[in-house]
Amino acid sequence: MSNTISYISPVGMLGGGFTESYFNDAVARHRVDFIAVDSGSTDGGANNLGADLPFNSREAIKRDLQILVRTARRHRIPLLVGSCGGSGGNYNLGWVHQIVQEIAAEDSLDFRTALIPAEVDRDVLVEKYRAGRIRALKHAPQISESTLRETRRIVAMMGAEPIIAALEGGADVVLAGRSSDAALFAAIPLMRGLPAGLAWHAAKIMECGGAAVAQMTKPEGMVCTLTEEYFELEPVSPDQSCTPVSVASHALYETANPLVMLEPGGAMHLEDVTYEAVDGRRVRVRGSRFEEQAYTVKLEGAALVGYRSQVFGGITDPAILRDFDAWFEQAKAGALHAAVRTYGQETVDSCSIAYRVYGRNAVMPARPAGIGNDHEVAVLLLVTAPSQELAHAIAYQTGHTMHHFPVPRWHGLVSNLAFPVTPHVTDLGPAYSFVLNHVVELEDPLELFRINYSAEYQEA
Template sequence: MKKEVCVLAVAGMLGSSFDEKSYQYALEKHPDMIGCDSGTCDSGPFYLGEGKPRMNRKAAKRDLELMIREGVARKIPVIVGSAGTAGADPNVDWMIDIVKEIAAEDKLHFKLAEIKTELTKEQLKGYLAKGRIRPLDGWENLNDKKIDEISRCVSVIGAEPMIEALNQGADVIIAGRATDTSIYSAVPIREGLDNAFAWHAGKVLECGTLASVFEKYHGSMMAWVREDSMSIEPAHPEMAVSPVSVVSHTLYENSDPFHLVEPGRVLDIKDAVYEAENDRRVKVTGSTMEKTPYTVKIEGAKFEGYRRVAVAGVRDPLVLKQMDSWLEEVEKAARAKIQKGMQLGKDDYRFRYLVYGNPKDANTETVGVIFDILAKTPQDADGVISNVWHTALHVPIHDWEGAQSQTAFPFSPPSLMTMENGKTYSFCLNHVIQIDDPLETCRIKYYDL
C-alpha cells in the first residue's frame, strides 16, 4: 500500500486540446497515472444512438498522442474512459484505431487494453427476468417492449475493469462508458486506497481545470490521495483552486449535494472540510464512504425519426403584438396543407416551435423563432418543414390587408438538418442493474503493439 498516490487529469474532455505547457508541469511532479474522460451525456442521445464521436479526430489524436507518448516513456499508465463521447462499441473502435495509428507512426510499443461496455437486448432481458433492473428517480419500470425499442445501450462501469486491465499489464486503457470518477480512482484503489478520498478526488478531477478559481490555461489538474485526506492543485503555476472552487465542483452534476453514488459505493461529503494549504492548493478531509450492493447504471437511446428545422427572424410590429395567435395560425394552416398535399396526419410527424426573445416587451424589436419537425422519413421531414416555413412567411395576419412577408430567413434553403441526415434519438434508459461481478457487463481485450 502506497501512502500517497498522485493522479493527473489532462483535461475534462479528450479532444479539447489541453495546454501542453501545463501538462509538462504536471509530468515534472511524477504522477502515478495519466487520465482523461472522453464522454458525456451533455450533448444528448445522438452520439450513443448512432455510435458516433462528438470530438474531431485530429484533436483527439493530438491529445492521445501527448498522453501515450509520455506515459509509455515514463512508464505511467494512461486511462481514457467513455471513449468517443458515448462509450458504445463503435465509439471505442474509433478510439482504438487512433491509438494503433499513434503506436505505428511513433514506433511505440505497449500493451493496450480495450474495455467494451455495450449491452445487447438479450442481456437486458436476462437481467430484467431476474429482477435485477430498477429505474432511477423519475423513470418507469422497464419491460421487454421498451427494451425492443432501444437502438443502443451501454453499462456505466466502475473502477474494477480498469484495475483488472492494469493487473494484466496494460500500459494504455481505452474504456467504454465509465463513471467519470472511476477513471481517476482506479490507480489509488489498486494501490490500497479504496477510500472516500480516492473517489472525492476523482469527482473534482473529472472536468480537469474546470474546478479552478479561473481557468487561464485549459487542462492538467492534479490530486494526491492518502488514507486520511486528499489535496488538489492545478498543474500550471499561474492557476489555483480555492475551497469554494473545489466545493463548487464537488456539487457539480449531483442530484444530492451530500451523497455521491458510485458502483458499489456511496461517498458521503456532508462532513467534508476544505482548507487552503497555500494560495494554489486545497486539502480535503472528513469525507467518508460506505460500501453498498454493486450496481451499474445503464444508458440507452432509441431512434425517433428525422429532424429538420427552420430559423426565422420576426420584427414586424403587427406580428410581434399577436405573436401567440400568429404561431397558432401558422401551425393550423401548415398542418392543413400537409394533410391535403402529403396525406400526413398529426400522428405522422411532430411539430413544435421555440421563441427566443419577448414579443410582449415594448423594447423588443426582433424575435427569433425555430420551427422544429420530426418525421418518419427524410422525404417527409423535407416536405413538412418546407410547408411550415413557407406558411410562416405568408400566413395572413390581422390588422393588415393584402400580401405580406413577415419572416426573414438567415439561410437558403431555410430548412436545416442535424448530423446523419437529421437522425434523431431520445434517451430511453436511466436505470441500474445489480450485478454480482463488477466485470460482468464488460468485455476486455488486449493488444500488444
C-alpha cells in the same frame, strides 16, 4: 507519507486541447503515478451513441492522445481513457483504439492496451429484466423486453472494478467504453488501498480536468495528490489557481444532491468535508466518506425515432410581438392545416412537429417575473418524420406557411421570419432518443464487462 499517490487529468474532455509544456512539466514535477482522461458524456444527447458519432474530430483526439501516450510511455505510467469516442459504444471504442494503434506505429512504441467494451449482451439484459434486477430511475420511460432487444445501442456505465482488472491484467493503456467519469480516476487509488471517500471525491472533481479553478479561461489540467488523510488539488497552468470556494462549488456541477453522490457500489458523502487553502494555488480537502450499497450500473440506450429537419427564423415585427402568443397559436394551426391539406392527415400524424420560441420560454419552462422581450424572438421549428424526405417536406410546408402567416394589423402579403441561413430548411439526419434511464443490479462488478488485450507496435 507511506501511501501517497499523485495523478493528472490533462483536460476535461479528450480532444478539448491543453498546453503540452504545462502538462509535461506537471507530470515530471509531481512524478505522477498515472494519467487519466474522460472522453465522453450524454450532454450531446442520444445521437452520438445511436449514430456512432464521436464528440470531437479525429484530428483533435489524435493530437491529445499522441501527447498522452508518448508521455505515459516515457514515464512508464498507466494511461486511462474512459467513455471512448464520446458515447463509449463499441464502434466509438474501436475508433479510438485505431488512433492509439496509429500513434504506436508512428512513434515506434511497444505497449499493451486493454479494451473494455460497455455494450451489453441483450440476452443477459432480458434475463436481468425478468428477474426484476433492472430498476427505473426518476422520470425513466417505460421499457419492455423488446426495448432491450431492439434498441440500436445499449451501454452499461462501468465502475472502477473493470479498470482495476485491466491494470491487474498487465495493461499499460486502458481504453474503456462507457464508464463512470469518476471511476476512471478512482480506480488506481482504490487499487492501492487509499480511503474510498477521498478517492471518489477527488475523482469526481478531477474528471473535469481543471474546471475547479477560480476562473477557467481556457481548458487545462489538474494534479491531485491523495493521501490517507486528505487530497490536494493544484492546477497544471501557472496562470490558474484553486480556492476553497472554487473547489467546494464543483459539488454543485452535474449532480442533484451536492452532499450525496451515487457511484456504482455506493455513495460519496460530503456533509463533513472541509476545504483549506494551502497557498495561493492549492486546496486541501478532508472528511469525504463513502458508504457501500448494492452494486448497480446505469444503462443508457439510444433508439432511432426518425429523421429531422428544422427551420429557424427570427421575428422583430412589433405588431406581432405585441400579442405574440395569440398570433403564434393561430400561425401554428395554419401551418398544420396547410401540411394536412397537402400530405394528408395520416402522413402528418406519422410526424412530430415541435416549436421552440427563443426569448419566450425556450430554455426554461416559464420566464421569471420581470423578464420580458419586446424587441425580438426566434422561432425554431423541428420536424421528426419516418424519412428524411418527408421531414424536409413537412418542415418546408409548415415553415413557409408561418413565414407568410397574416398579421392582424397588416393588410396584404407579409414576411414574418428572418432566416439566418439559406436554404432555410436544414436536414439534420437520423434522430435518436434515450429510451433507458435505468440501473441494473450486478452480483459481480465485472459480469457485464469482458476485457480484451492488444499488443501495440510489434515490430517484425
